[in-house]
Amino acid sequence: MDSGPAMPRDERTAGRWMGVLILFILTAGVVSFIVAAHIWWLQPLASREGAASDEMFNAILAATAIAFIAVHLFIAIALIRYAAHGRRPAAHWHEHLGAELTWTLVPAAGLVILAILAEIVWAHVYSPPPANAQVVEVTARQFLWYVRYPGPDGKLARTDPKFISAGNPLGLDPADPDSKTNVVVTNEFHVVNNRPVRVVIRSLDVIHSFFLPNFRVKQDAVPGRTMSVWFTPDRAGPYQIACAQLCGVGHYTMRGNMVVETDQAAFDAWLAKQGQH
Amino acid sequence: MDALAVHEGAAGHEAHAESFVRHYIFSLDHKMIGKQYYLTTLLMAMVGGALAMLMRAHLGWPQNGTLDPGQYLAAATMHGTVMIFFFLTSILTGAFGNFLIPLMIGARDMAFPFLNMISYWTLFPGVLVLLASFFVPGGPAGNGWTSYAPLSAVAKFSPSGGAGQTLWAISIMFVLFSSLFGSLNFLTTIINMRARGLAMGRIPLTLWGIFITAILALLSFPVLTAAVVMLILDRTAGTSFFVPPNLLVAGQVLANKNGDALLWQHMFWFFGHPEVYILILTPMGIVSDVISTFSRKPIFGYKAMVLSLSAIGFLSFLVWGHHMFVSGMSPLLGAAFLGSTIAIAVPSAIKTFNWCTTLWQGRIHFTSAMLFAIAFVSLFVTGGLSGIFLAAAPVDIYLHDTYFVIAHFHFVMAAAALFSIFAGTYYWFPKMFGRMMDERLGKIHFVFTFLGIYATFFPMHFLGFMGNSRRLYDTSTYPFLSHAGPIDVFISLSAFMLGAAQFVFIYNFFRSMLHGPVAEQNPWHANSLEWAAPSPPPHGNWGPSLPVVYRWPYDYSVPGAAADYSPQWQAPSAVAAADGGQ
Numbered sequence: 031m032d033s034g035p036a037m038p039r040d041e042r043t044a045g046r047w048m049g050v051l052i053l054f055i056l057t058a059g060v061v062s063f064i065v066a067a068h069i070w071w072l073q074p075l076a077s078r079e080g081a082a083s084d085e086m087f088n089a090i091l092a093a094t095a096i097a098f099i100a101v102h103l104f105i106a107i108a109l110i111r112y113a114a115h116g117r118r119p120a121a122h123w124h125e126h127l128g129a130e131l132t133w134t135l136v137p138a139a140g141l142v143i144l145a146i147l148a149e150i151v152w153a154h155v156y157s158p159p160p161a162n163a164q165v166v167e168v169t170a171r172q173f174l175w176y177v178r179y180p181g182p183d184g185k186l187a188r189t190d191p192k193f194i195s196a197g198n199p200l201g202l203d204p205a206d207p208d209s210k211t212n213v214v215v216t217n218e219f220h221v222v223n224n225r226p227v228r229v230v231i232r233s234l235d236v237i238h239s240f241f242l243p244n245f246r247v248k249q250d251a252v253p254g255r256t257m258s259v260w261f262t263p264d265r266a267g268p269y270q271i272a273c274a275q276l277c278g279v280g281h282y283t284m285r286g287n288m289v290v291e292t293d294q295a296a297f298d299a300w301l302a303k304q305g306q307h
Numbered sequence: 308m309d310a311l312a313v314h315e316g317a318a319g320h321e322a323h324a325e326s327f328v329r330h331y332i333f334s335l336d337h338k339m340i341g342k343q344y345y346l347t348t349l350l351m352a353m354v355g356g357a358l359a360m361l362m363r364a365h366l367g368w369p370q371n372g373t374l375d376p377g378q379y380l381a382a383a384t385m386h387g388t389v390m391i392f393f394f395l396t397s398i399l400t401g402a403f404g405n406f407l408i409p410l411m412i413g414a415r416d417m418a419f420p421f422l423n424m425i426s427y428w429t430l431f432p433g434v435l436v437l438l439a440s441f442f443v444p445g446g447p448a449g450n451g452w453t454s455y456a457p458l459s460a461v462a463k464f465s466p467s468g469g470a471g472q473t474l475w476a477i478s479i480m481f482v483l484f485s486s487l488f489g490s491l492n493f494l495t496t497i498i499n500m501r502a503r504g505l506a507m508g509r510i511p512l513t514l515w516g517i518f519i520t521a522i523l524a525l526l527s528f529p530v531l532t533a534a535v536v537m538l539i540l541d542r543t544a545g546t547s548f549f550v551p552p553n554l555l556v557a558g559q560v561l562a563n564k565n566g567d568a569l570l571w572q573h574m575f576w577f578f579g580h581p582e583v584y585i586l587i588l589t590p591m592g593i594v595s596d597v598i599s600t601f602s603r604k605p606i607f608g609y610k611a612m613v614l615s616l617s618a619i620g621f622l623s624f625l626v627w628g629h630h631m632f633v634s635g636m637s638p639l640l641g642a643a644f645l646g647s648t649i650a651i652a653v654p655s656a657i658k659t660f661n662w663c664t665t666l667w668q669g670r671i672h673f674t675s676a677m678l679f680a681i682a683f684v685s686l687f688v689t690g691g692l693s694g695i696f697l698a699a700a701p702v703d704i705y706l707h708d709t710y711f712v713i714a715h716f717h718f719v720m721a722a723a724a725l726f727s728i729f730a731g732t733y734y735w736f737p738k739m740f741g742r743m744m745d746e747r748l749g750k751i752h753f754v755f756t757f758l759g760i761y762a763t764f765f766p767m768h769f770l771g772f773m774g775n776s777r778r779l780y781d782t783s784t785y786p787f788l789s790h791a792g793p794i795d796v797f798i799s800l801s802a803f804m805l806g807a808a809q810f811v812f813i814y815n816f817f818r819s820m821l822h823g824p825v826a827e828q829n830p831w832h833a834n835s836l837e838w839a840a841p842s843p844p845p846h847g848n849w850g851p852s853l854p855v856v857y858r859w860p861y862d863y864s865v866p867g868a869a870a871d872y873s874p875q876w877q878a879p880s881a882v883a884a885a886d887g888g889q
Contacts, residue, residue, distance in 0.1 A: 044673035070769035083701040094692035101688045108666040120864040121668035124605035133660040138653045145649045151701040156638035191553040191560045234555040236458040243774035246705050252568050252635045254551025274708045274776045276451045279376045282780040
């Protein structure tokens with residue numbers, strides 16, 4: 031076997047190839063992100079509350095980009111520089127308390143800051159909605175969205191599954207006077223620009239997920255539970271509701287339309303045109 | 308042990324005496340059981356890979372209708388199930404754990420060889436049940452590998468009655484019991500049967516990975532076992548564990564009472580998150596050992612490596628809720644899981660820095676095993692960093708259940724674990740089969756696999772940024788995804804290249820097994836104890852006496868030593884003698 035500490039060996043060509051491969055991954059990764067930022071990026075933001083999470087997204091992207099570049103550069107340099115050649119032996123060291131503490135505490139500090147910022151934004155997302163928020167109920171079923179608007183008194187009528195029928199898909203209780211003023215539409219979710227909206231989310235069958243990409247809203251619709259989220263749309267226009275949770279073979283067809291109306295009058299005019307239940 | 312001791316002088320003779328069935332099928336030998344696991348799981352990896360190719364064939368060109376929606380969801384579900392349960396989990400513990408533990412600790416076999424055999428023969432019917440589900444009416448399960456209730460819990464949600472989903476649950480039960488038997492055996496063996504001189508502080512990091520994995524499995528698998536039993540009862544016996552009241556199915560309201568849909572998610576992810584680390588702790592150990600061997604340099608920060616493995620193992624039980632940030636779980640709980648999830652990044656960062664530092668000032672040998680180990684670090688970093696986006700709960704709201712998540716876990720867990728399996732295979736193949744694999748083919752396999760993995764999964768980040776949800780049969784429903792087409796085509800073509808490259812590995816594996824050059828006892832000049840046994844080791848592993856350990860497994864390039872490695876079984880006097888000779 032070996033006669034000395036290290037047999038003569040030349041791995042420098044392999045080291046260069048592997049180093050170049052790592053550098054190629056690094057370059058391709060960075061370039062593809064730069065290209066994607068112009069073509070394949072987050073959906074245009076259309077809500078006030080979404081700005082905070084987008085800022086956080088950008089901050090994390092910057093920090094992780096630095097880490098991605100630094101680690102890959104380090105590996106590439108190490109591979110090129112320390113490929114075996116001649117009889118040069120490897121160094122023999124394996125502990126360094128200072129270095130280990132540094133790379134424990136520095137990332138830890140960064141992550142603590144991130145955690146605190148994330149907790150603040152999280153708390154805001156789930157804070158109580160403003161008093162002037164419009165209330166809209168969205169009820170999912172395979173594979174569509176029922177959207178219910180309260181009448182002028184702002185109240186949603188009681189529901190009970192025993193009243194469910196073709197003409198009354200949500201099972202509104204006919205004994206409740208609000209059932210006369212509630213408006214139920216299918217796959218049409220309209221809200222008012224610059225007015226906060228509280229969405230009450232339910233499901234009649236399996237778990238669905240109410241996803242509004244432009245508003246940074248996603249909330250699972252869970253049968254047996256009532257969820258609620260709120261946000262403030264701030265760009266009028268047409269948008270889409272996507273289902274983000276596998277809900278059966280028709281999952282991919284479960285699209286709803288959303289419109290942010292320019293003002294309350296436009297919304298009221300639209301609502302008046304919908305058939306009353 | 309006694310029985311083995313009697314036979315040890317005549318190991319060769321004994322192999323003759325063993326019947327074919329005793330030797331190859333109902334074997335009690337940990338090495339044969341390890342190989343059985345390896346070949347079975349390799350077969351399952353091919354099944355899972357073929358399903359992935361089908362999915363990509365469809366997703367690249369959805370207008371061709373290669374699959375119908377039900378078939379697509381079945382392919383996606385079975386790809387995940389096969390890869391996670393029947394490939395990664397089973398190969399890491401079943402194949403590597405079984406083969407390596409007794410050799411690395413200087414034992415003749417596992418503590419419970421019979422239980423070990425039972426463990427494999429519990430997995431096997433699970434494989435048959437899962438494969439059988441492809442042939443039942445309605446096909447295999449199609450509700451995602453996570454099988455969220457109540458979609459998975461109510462048979463009527465499947466138009467065909469959904470025998471596939473029930474068979475899915477039964478097959479998972481077999482895997483879980485199989486792993487449970489294995490874990491008990493691994494822990495007992497590692498704790499009780501180490502060679503003289505082999506303190507826990509001297510075992511290779513591969514063994515630490517397996518050891519902590521076994522603890523995680525022992526604590527988390529029973530929870531999923533309970534959950535799948537409840538799921539089977541909900542589907543077949545009319546119970547309501549996961550079925551809330553008043554569900555509307557095909558226009559009818561179900562009579563179930565008081566079930567809770569989120570209970571399944573809590574139980575699934577209480578298992579599921581430790582499971583993710585079950586799939587990565589052993590790989591971390593394997594990669595540590597391979598990098599140290601081929602850097603000819605001790606692993607940097609052994610204690611920190613063991614502590615961070617343990618910390619990750621512990622924290623893995625406190626983070627399951629990050630899978631449920633948008634599930635409707637209380638936002639207060641979400642806030643707690645946000646904190647614990649970010650905490651787990653710290654030990655992961657420590658490990659990465661330690662691997663990088665091990666390379667520095669090394670004397671690197673670029674074997675196929677080493678290339679895969681280095682690439683593991685790259686994949687783990689890429690996937691770990693995308694995990695930070697998902698840990699930050701407010702950002703997760705947007706990215707949750709999109710292709711960003713698919714990119715994340717394929718890098719950090721699936722591809723990383725796969726690369727460690729390749730590294731471990733190229734590294735230990737000589738010990739397993741007594742022959743060397745072809746290094747040139749190994750490098751061709753490596754380059755195409757490494758580029759293929761990045762080309763396949765990196766663009767999925769961008770699909771996620773666009774808000775492209777997972778498990779969509781066709782994205783043309785959504786105008787906001789209308790510009791995703793070119794990415795999907797690119798991903799599909801990359802996936803085909805990645806899949807094709809695996810045939811190079813399969814060819815190399817089987818050709819080398821039969822015709823490779825005969826391996827030396829210690830071809831890599833490595834230090835850990837398995838390299839003290841002949842290649843391949845005979846029944847009972849060691850000669851008349853068990854090996855004795857004198858040092859830790861990372862004495863590479865010790866200044867003044869006779870060679871650039873000082874194996875664990877080398878007595879200090881031998882080193883002194885060699886020093887004197889210089």
